[in-house]
Amino acid sequence: MKLVEVLDYEALSLHAAAIIANQVRNKPNSVLGLATGSTPLGCYKELVRQHQEEGLDFSQITTFNLDEYYGLAPNHRNSYRHYMNHYFFNHINIDKKRTHIPSGVPQDLIAECRDYDQRASDIGGMDCQILGLGSTGHIAFNEPSPSFEPFTRLVDLDESTIQANGHYFKIENTIPRQAITVGMRFILNSRAILLLVSSDKKAQALERTLNGTVDPMVPASILQLHPNVTVIADKEALSML
Numbered sequence: 380m381k382l383v384e385v386l387d388y389e390a391l392s393l394h395a396a397a398i399i400a401n402q403v404r405n406k407p408n409s410v411l412g413l414a415t416g417s418t419p420l421g422c423y424k425e426l427v428r429q430h431q432e433e434g435l436d437f438s439q440i441t442t443f444n445l446d447e448y449y450g451l452a453p454n455h456r457n458s459y460r461h462y463m464n465h466y467f468f469n470h471i472n473i474d475k476k477r478t479h480i481p482s483g484v485p486q487d488l489i490a491e492c493r494d495y496d497q498r499a500s501d502i503g504g505m506d507c508q509i510l511g512l513g514s515t516g517h518i519a520f521n522e523p524s525p526s527f528e529p530f531t532r533l534v535d536l537d538e539s540t541i542q543a544n545g546h547y548f549k550i551e552n553t554i555p556r557q558a559i560t561v562g563m564r565f566i567l568n569s570r571a572i573l574l575l576v577s578s579d580k581k582a583q584a585l586e587r588t589l590n591g592t593v594d595p596m597v598p599a600s601i602l603q604l605h606p607n608v609t610v611i612a613d614k615e616a617l618s619m620l
């Protein structure tokens with residue numbers, strides 16, 4: 380894995396956005412894998428700026444997101460579909476029909492999961508996948524577990540993940556305890572992976588991801604097996620290395 384050390388969150392966001400912008404310019408019909416959470420927000424903000432001020436063109440781009448809260452409809456203010464529209468898609472010239480996010484309220488859960496993997500594989504996988512890192516070492520919503528799970532599926536969220544993400548939800552008992560997440564096959568099929576890690580809350584997870592053994596109890600450690608991973612981490616996140 381290639382490690383890019385940056386000073387702070389601002390530098391991380393600009394560096395990540397520069398890589399994505401290059402990808403978009405070099406291959407205007409790229410397929411981008413996108414993440415949610417607080418970490419990629421600065422990157423999306425900078426990409427929006429580049430679209431608005433420099434004409435960065437997303438008109439032929441396709442996107443796939445990693446996950447969605449189970450039980451939240453697309454128009455729910457805490458759904459990841461709402462997040463993506465609000466922070467990114469509404470401000471760029473992307474065709475929303477090409478933006479894929481698992482449905483949090485599928486009619487047929489098994490079919491939804493199977494179809495999501497099929498759509499990603501039919502398009503040939505992601506050209507570039509953005510990932511954040513959970514403090515449990517999770518990527519997407521692949522929480523620590525006895526084995527690496529390859530496919531998109533419904534998962535129970537760890538208590539610490541529910542706590543960490545709870546601040547987005549005004550009323551605590553509305554925090555979903557389950558999510559639909561892509562599996563490791565979706566992630567490892569990407570041609571390039573960008574893992575963004577900021578803050579000392581992630582320091583231990585990052586240390587174990589980079590230096591530990593490949594272990595499903597540290598889900599991100601599987602990235603050691605991928606040939607093209609760039610980790611962009613700030614000083615705080617690197618404090619345990």
Ligand code: GLP
Pocket residue numbers: 414415416417418419445446510511512513514518519520540544
């Ligand atoms: C969330 C998301 C992940 C994200 C991670 C880190 O729960 N499902 O895709 O990367 O946890 O979130 P944050 O960036 O807010 O720390």
